[in-house]
Amino acid sequence: MYKYTDFDAAFIKERNAQFRSQVERRIDGSLTEDEFKPLRLMNGLYLQLHAYMLRVAIPYGTLNGRQMDKLADIADRWDKGYGHFTTRQNIQFNWPELRDIPDMLDALAEVQMHAIQTSGNTIRNVTADHFAGAAADEIADPRPVAELIRQWSTDHPEFQFLPRKFKVAVTGSPNDRAVTKAHDIGLRMLERDGVAGFEVIVGGGLGRTPMIGKVLRDFLPREDLLPYLEAIVSVYNLLGRRDNKYKARIKITVHENGIDDFRARVEERFALIRPQFGGIDQQLLAGIEADFAAPDFKTKPVADFEAAYTNDPVFRSWADTNLTDHRAPGYAIVSISLKAHAATPGDATSAQMRVMADLARDYGHDELRISHEQNVILPHVHKSDLPALHARLKEAQLATANIGLISDIIACPGMDYCALATARSIPIAQEIATRFDDLKLEHDIGPLKIKISGCINACGHHHVGHIGILGLDRAGVENYQITLGGDGSEDATIGERAGPGFSADEIIPAVERIVMAYLELRDAPEETFLETYRRIGLAPFKAALYPEVQADAA
Amino acid sequence: MPKAFTPKVVTANHLLKGDVIYQTATGWTRDLAEAEVLTDEADADLRLIDAAQQVSLVVGAYLADVDTAGGVPKPTHFREDFRARGPSNYAHGKQEDLSNV
Numbered sequence: 001m002y003k004y005t006d007f008d009a010a011f012i013k014e015r016n017a018q019f020r021s022q023v024e025r026r027i028d029g030s031l032t033e034d035e036f037k038p039l040r041l042m043n044g045l046y047l048q049l050h051a052y053m054l055r056v057a058i059p060y061g062t063l064n065g066r067q068m069d070k071l072a073d074i075a076d077r078w079d080k081g082y083g084h085f086t087t088r089q090n091i092q093f094n095w096p097e098l099r100d101i102p103d104m105l106d107a108l109a110e111v112q113m114h115a116i117q118t119s120g121n122t123i124r125n126v127t128a129d130h131f132a133g134a135a136a137d138e139i140a141d142p143r144p145v146a147e148l149i150r151q152w153s154t155d156h157p158e159f160q161f162l163p164r165k166f167k168v169a170v171t172g173s174p175n176d177r178a179v180t181k182a183h184d185i186g187l188r189m190l191e192r193d194g195v196a197g198f199e200v201i202v203g204g205g206l207g208r209t210p211m212i213g214k215v216l217r218d219f220l221p222r223e224d225l226l227p228y229l230e231a232i233v234s235v236y237n238l239l240g241r242r243d244n245k246y247k248a249r250i251k252i253t254v255h256e257n258g259i260d261d262f263r264a265r266v267e268e269r270f271a272l273i274r275p276q277f278g279g280i281d282q283q284l285l286a287g288i289e290a291d292f293a294a295p296d297f298k299t300k301p302v303a304d305f306e307a308a309y310t311n312d313p314v315f316r317s318w319a320d321t322n323l324t325d326h327r328a329p330g331y332a333i334v335s336i337s338l339k340a341h342a343a344t345p346g347d348a349t350s351a352q353m354r355v356m357a358d359l360a361r362d363y364g365h366d367e368l369r370i371s372h373e374q375n376v377i378l379p380h381v382h383k384s385d386l387p388a389l390h391a392r393l394k395e396a397q398l399a400t401a402n403i404g405l406i407s408d409i410i411a412c413p414g415m416d417y418c419a420l421a422t423a424r425s426i427p428i429a430q431e432i433a434t435r436f437d438d439l440k441l442e443h444d445i446g447p448l449k450i451k452i453s454g455c456i457n458a459c460g461h462h463h464v465g466h467i468g469i470l471g472l473d474r475a476g477v478e479n480y481q482i483t484l485g486g487d488g489s490e491d492a493t494i495g496e497r498a499g500p501g502f503s504a505d506e507i508i509p510a511v512e513r514i515v516m517a518y519l520e521l522r523d524a525p526e527e528t529f530l531e532t533y534r535r536i537g538l539a540p541f542k543a544a545l546y547p548e549v550q551a552d553a554a
Numbered sequence: 555m556p557k558a559f560t561p562k563v564v565t566a567n568h569l570l571k572g573d574v575i576y577q578t579a580t581g582w583t584r585d586l587a588e589a590e591v592l593t594d595e596a597d598a599d600l601r602l603i604d605a606a607q608q609v610s611l612v613v614g615a616y617l618a619d620v621d622t623a624g625g626v627p628k629p630t631h632f633r634e635d636f637r638a639r640g641p642s643n644y645a646h647g648k649q650e651d652l653s654n655v
Binding site: 026027028029032033047048049050051052080094095096097098099344415416417424426427430473476477478 | 567571572574614632636640641643644
């Protein structure tokens with residue numbers, strides 16, 4: 001993985017010292033809150049419903065054991081012993097005190113981490129496929145490119161005050177695990193006639209106006225990436241609406257101007273600035289790529305794995321659900337679920353963080369990833385180590401076998417923490433997971449993604465959930481709208497709204513009716529919920545959701 | 555016709571801790587039950603101005619509706635209920651510590 005240069009280390013040190021001074025001046029009254037707020041947001045510090053929240057970047061979701069240990073230390077020393085992993089591959093600490101933030105940032109800097117550009121109207125933490133560098137279906141590792149983009153965008157003088165926040169995602173696989181089509185810019189690595197490049201997608205996003213991104217360039221040679229990105233963002237910076245924050249995202253810019261007009265402006269700008277990128281960026285990229293060299297994979301028998309798989313049904317269930325094919329023979333990608341039934345999606349205790357760090361060191365070439373689905377990945381584990389690893393996960397209550405199943409729910413913090421939220425998300429996720437665990441149906445139901453947002457900003461990605469749930473405030477009462485058929489993959493689709501919303505008491509039975517209808521309606525156990533939905537459409541599910549309407553019509 | 559003024563409290567977040575606080579007649583408290591209930595609009599506006607000026611102590615002061623039917627102020631909206639009570643997934647925040655500022 002990437003290691004800080006002397007420049008990086010000095011930059012972070014100076015930046016932290018600057019923020020320490022700003023915090024001191026806020027506390028002694030020299031700075032008002034209006035003056036301080038943009039400064040704290042530039043350093044990832046929010047003031048939420050109950051407390052401050054520090055959002056720490058985990059660039060492209062990659063970290064090592066020492067970094068995970070440091071996150072655990074921070075959780076213990078300055079928070080309440082846990083952290084919350086988010087859909088943006090960040091970690092959030094929910095209870096820090098203002099005076100401690102500079103010390104927290106210094107502690108992060110000790111392990112080459114920071115909170116810069118995790119907030120504000122700037123290019124945010126660059127995200128990537130959480131199986132990067134390991135997946136069997138991968139064309140190329142997207143992380144060096146993501147790191148290049150991080151370096152280019154960090155404190156980029158032109159892009160610190162964009163019309164709105166700006167999110168970039170990169171995938172190196174045809175199977176999109178980075179939701180690239182729901183980002184301001186999505187980059188899909190391709191190879192055409194032996195030349196490496198990208199499909200460039202622009203103007204995707206969820207929120208109050210969900211849109212699937214449009215193809216801006218179907219093939220962009222790799223060496224043109226940074227100047228092309230710079231062209232896109234500078235056109236958006238000029239053209240994007242600043243009169244209305246709800247119309248400020250690039251998706252609206254592209255929609256209002258049309259993709260052809262937007263493309264023409266980008267190409268014009270690109271032609272102008274391309275010569276300024278004289279190849280330094282490619283030299284940088286080559287250096288970064290060396291930092292992402294694949295580990296030294298072992299060759300050894302997998303008999304221990306096969307024996308455990310045959311003889312231990314608990315291990316087999318976990319292996320069937322939580323392992324993914326690795327590109328190296330004898331290896332597997334391990335997804336550690338942070339969705340134990342009734343737990344808060346994405347939360348890990350400091351003890352669990354340390355266990356995951358130890359497991360990465362002992363079995364996983366000291367690599368960890370955070371997924372946008374709020375789980376933790378050990379990308380390179382030899383199959384012979386899996387039985388021992390599974391036993392240690394069980395001890396730490398991290399062996400829930402539910403990746404991709406109904407209880408593997410994305411849920412934003414909702415009104416339990418977020419100042420913007422209009423309803424709670426976490427208890428709904430907890431109740432759904434508990435309900436289907438009680439019914440013992442989870443594995444029969446098979447792949448099914450439920451995503452829950454506590455407000456229209458859609459941090460929980462509900463629009464691309466197979467079942468999406470949006471929490472709203474309806475006349476002072478929590479109300480939950482359901483969307484169906486959303487998909488965040490390479491076939492990205494915005495879900496269809498099913499009808500009127502449900503109260504907090506009604507939403508779990510409503511989800512249950514949808515799932516029971518699916519079990520009745522599917523062609524065969526192999527047909528997934530999404531396949532069934534695409535085959536038969538919304539109407540049968542709507543009938544199951546609103547039986548009283550059916551009765552009235554009869 | 556102007557809407558009748560309903561009882562309110564001044565609430566904010568504490569600058570250093572960030573947690574939810576309420577104005578009393580003489581200072582601030584973390585317990586909504588101890589908050590000063592404002593029944594006169596002019597009074598409420600003055601108390602809010604007073605709170606907003608305490609920049610070294612509070613952040614984001616505003617007036618929140620309360621129900622005084624039981625003799626002590628209670629939230630009328632679920633958002634204020636969560637602010638007064640703390641999150642629902644852990645016994646953190648208010649549920650841990652209701653000591654005064």
